[in-house]
Amino acid sequence: MLYIYTIVYCLLIAPALSLLPDDDSSCYHRCFHQHAEACPPPGSLCRCRQLPNCKRAAVCCDVNKFTLTEGLGCGNISSDGLVEALHIRNATLDVLNITHPVWRRLRFMTITDGQIKQVVGEFAKHTIVSCLNLSSNGIQKFEPRSLVNLFNLSYLDLSNNNLTDVPRFKMEGAVTLDISQNPSMLCSSVKDILSRPEISFNNENSTTCSSAKTFQWFNSTEFLAISQLKLLHELEKNCFGKCTCEPYRLDMVMGKSPTFAVEVNCSGVKFENKLTSLPTPLPPRTVLLDISNNNITSLKELSDPSYQYLTYLYADNNQISSIQPLEGTAFMNNFESLSLRNNNIKTIETYLLSNIKFYRTAEPRHIKLGLNKLHCDCQTAMEFKVWLLTKIHRVPDYNEIVCENINAKVVELDQTKLCQGDQDWTDYIYYIITAEVLLLVGLIAKVSYDYWVFKTAGYLPWPASKMPKLPCDWLCE
Numbered sequence: 001m002l003y004i005y006t007i008v009y010c011l012l013i014a015p016a017l018s019l020l021p022d023d024d025s026s027c028y029h030r031c032f033h034q035h036a037e038a039c040p041p042p043g044s045l046c047r048c049r050q051l052p053n054c055k056r057a058a059v060c061c062d063v064n065k066f067t068l069t070e071g072l073g074c075g076n077i078s079s080d081g082l083v084e085a086l087h088i089r090n091a092t093l094d095v096l097n098i099t100h101p102v103w104r105r106l107r108f109m110t111i112t113d114g115q116i117k118q119v120v121g122e123f124a125k126h127t128i129v130s131c132l133n134l135s136s137n138g139i140q141k142f143e144p145r146s147l148v149n150l151f152n153l154s155y156l157d158l159s160n161n162n163l164t165d166v167p168r169f170k171m172e173g174a175v176t177l178d179i180s181q182n183p184s185m186l187c188s189s190v191k192d193i194l195s196r197p198e199i200s201f202n203n204e205n206s207t208t209c210s211s212a213k214t215f216q217w218f219n220s221t222e223f224l225a226i227s228q229l230k231l232l233h234e235l236e237k238n239c240f241g242k243c244t245c246e247p248y249r250l251d252m253v254m255g256k257s258p259t260f261a262v263e264v265n266c267s268g269v270k271f272e273n274k275l276t277s278l279p280t281p282l283p284p285r286t287v288l289l290d291i292s293n294n295n296i297t298s299l300k301e302l303s304d305p306s307y308q309y310l311t312y313l314y315a316d317n318n319q320i321s322s323i324q325p326l327e328g329t330a331f332m333n334n335f336e337s338l339s340l341r342n343n344n345i346k347t348i349e350t351y352l353l354s355n356i357k358f359y360r361t362a363e364p365r366h367i368k369l370g371l372n373k374l375h376c377d378c379q380t381a382m383e384f385k386v387w388l389l390t391k392i393h394r395v396p397d398y399n400e401i402v403c404e405n406i407n408a409k410v411v412e413l414d415q416t417k418l419c420q421g422d423q424d425w426t427d428y429i430y431y432i433i434t435a436e437v438l439l440l441v442g443l444i445a446k447v448s449y450d451y452w453v454f455k456t457a458g459y460l461p462w463p464a465s466k467m468p469k470l471p472c473d474w475l476c477e
């Protein structure tokens with residue numbers, strides 16, 4: 001009998017008993033989360049308790065700094081205890097110090113629906129927490145290294161707090177991150193996360209970030225969705241070689257999802273990577289291109305269709321020799337700012353500039369052409385200088401446009417001096433023409449007088465009478 005009982009015990013009861021503590025797998029799936037009903041009853045002195053059905057899981061509720069320490073003690077939650085899943089609800093703490101040794105045994109750590117200003121300290125090395133849920137606490141700040149030692153982390157829920165940055169966490173391996181409902185979250189911080197392909201977002205559609213301090217291109221604070229931020233990230237990743245592609249502004253059109261106007265900046269490239277032509281094609285909706293400090297020789301790519309939205313072109317310190325390619329481009333109609341300082345321009349086609357309409361707008365169009373050394377002649381003085389003087393407010397560096405052949409600024413060119421040679425020559429032509437006309441009139445008068453004298457008096461006056469007879473004279477007679 002005893003024998004049979006032993007067998008039955010060994011086969012059925014003992015395994016069942018030994019399974020009991022391990023039976024907790026039903027209590028936590030990926031994370032551990034308990035509702036308020038699981039809390040210790042309101043009258044209970046100990047604010048923590050182990051769950052009746054899950055020996056390795058415990059819940060603490062409505063605690064402050066002191067009752068939490070007490071509760072961990074009376075609830076048997078310690079660094080050498082059994083508990084590996086802990087949910088602390090409604091904790092009111094100024095700081096949560098996660099250097100505490102108790103957390104070392106936890107695999108699931110959930111502290112939610114409370115008021116915690118700051119998280120300080122750092123998890124000890126080899127802490128095995130795989131799901132950390134710190135949602136709904138109004139947390140404003142983490143200490144920089146708080147979470148870096150959580151090498152087993154696979155789920156991090158920081159939703160519904162007041163964070164401005166995503167705290168640093170392990171650099172490698174897949175992590176699901178929930179940072180939804182953090183109204184002050186900065187896009188710069190989220191953007192850094194996007195460059196890590198193994199990070200996925202939970203509640204992506206309700207995750208937004210504030211662009212205000214991140215991108216100077218917003219006047220007001222705008223909230224960007226993750227999907228928009230991903231577009232941005234793509235844009236930056238697929239930029240030309242050493243250039244940077246960034247959003248310039250967000251274009252909102254009612255009833256459509258916002259689109260980015262793009263800014264491409266190639267001005268910072270190193271010596272050996274200098275561009276020799278304008279980049280094509282530009283990313284969609286590029287409005288600003290800065291290619292200063294390169295080795296560009298021509299603007300001919302401006303007629304490329306991808307340049308159709310361009311309104312700001314900064315191409316200072318290049319080798320551009322002509323503004324002729326601007327003719328007929330969309331840029332010439334749209335532009336707000338064109339800067340071609342310190343290039344290789346020798347001649348300015350003034351008619352191109354004269355065609356520009358300078359409307360009175362909030363941000364007036366302007367052109368910079370300073371530090372170019374023009375070949376100055378009468379035409380420069382008669383046309384370009386005149387245009388320049390009428391457009392001084394649109395050409396802020398007019399005073400720096402100089403001549404290469406004369407030691408003079410274009411605005412100070414002396415028209416009478418430069419055009420002197422030309423004027424003498426034209427005057428001379430007039431004199432000749434006048435003399436010729438007078439001579440012709442005199443000749444006709446004399447011939448008519450000779451004819452009249454011949455008809456009335458019958459002789460030819462001098463000098464016609466002294467002229468030798470020519471063969472054709474015989475014909476006349």
Ligand SMILES: *[C@@H]1O[C@H](CO)[C@@H](O)[C@H](O)[C@H]1NC(C)=O
Binds near residue numbers: 092
């Ligand atoms: C949270 O805990 C405090 C005591 O620490 C209590 O006064 C308050 O009512 C609790 N809030 C909720 C929503 O249970």
Ligand SMILES: *[C@@H]1O[C@H](CO)[C@@H](O)[C@H](O)[C@H]1NC(C)=O
Binds near residue numbers: 050074
């Ligand atoms: C704590 O553990 C002791 C034995 O180690 C046990 O008697 C006590 O009931 C436990 N307390 C709780 C709250 O589970």
Ligand SMILES: *[C@@H]1O[C@H](CO)[C@@H](O)[C@H](O)[C@H]1NC(C)=O
Binds near residue numbers: 120
């Ligand atoms: C956190 O707790 C640890 C040990 O309990 C202590 O050494 C450390 O100074 C505390 N950190 C802060 C910021 O209070």
Ligand SMILES: *[C@@H]1O[C@H](CO)[C@@H](O)[C@H](O)[C@H]1NC(C)=O
Binds near residue numbers: 113133135
């Ligand atoms: C984390 O806690 C919040 C607040 O209690 C809850 O809504 C959310 O579902 C929890 N997250 C997970 C992954 O359990």
Ligand SMILES: *[C@@H]1O[C@H](CO)[C@@H](O)[C@H](O)[C@H]1NC(C)=O
Binds near residue numbers: 151152
């Ligand atoms: C934590 O991760 C290590 C390897 O990174 C692994 O060996 C260990 O089993 C993990 N621990 C738990 C509790 O998942």
Ligand SMILES: *[C@@H]1O[C@H](CO)[C@@H](O)[C@H](O)[C@H]1NC(C)=O
Binds near residue numbers: 138
């Ligand atoms: C969030 O933090 C800011 C200061 O950083 C504070 O002004 C604001 O009241 C906080 N919001 C909440 C809901 O705690």
Ligand SMILES: *[C@@H]1O[C@H](CO)[C@@H](O)[C@H](O)[C@H]1NC(C)=O
Binds near residue numbers: 205
């Ligand atoms: C998030 O939004 C996208 C489109 O805006 C939609 O296709 C997707 O189903 C949404 N996902 C969730 C989880 O609601």
Ligand SMILES: *[C@@H]1O[C@H](CO)[C@@H](O)[C@H](O)[C@H]1NC(C)=O
Binds near residue numbers: 219220
């Ligand atoms: C937004 O722009 C307008 C005009 O450009 C300026 O007056 C205002 O101060 C700006 N607001 C902010 C918050 O920068």
Ligand SMILES: *[C@@H]1O[C@H](CO)[C@@H](O)[C@H](O)[C@H]1NC(C)=O
Binds near residue numbers: 267288290
């Ligand atoms: C382009 O980048 C350089 C430095 O990287 C910066 O000085 C310049 O202002 C930027 N251009 C524009 C138009 O923002």
Ligand SMILES: *[C@@H]1O[C@H](CO)[C@@H](O)[C@H](O)[C@H]1NC(C)=O
Binds near residue numbers: 271274295
């Ligand atoms: C610019 O291009 C010219 C030839 O077009 C070359 O001689 C010069 O070295 C280049 N300068 C730089 C800085 O690359």
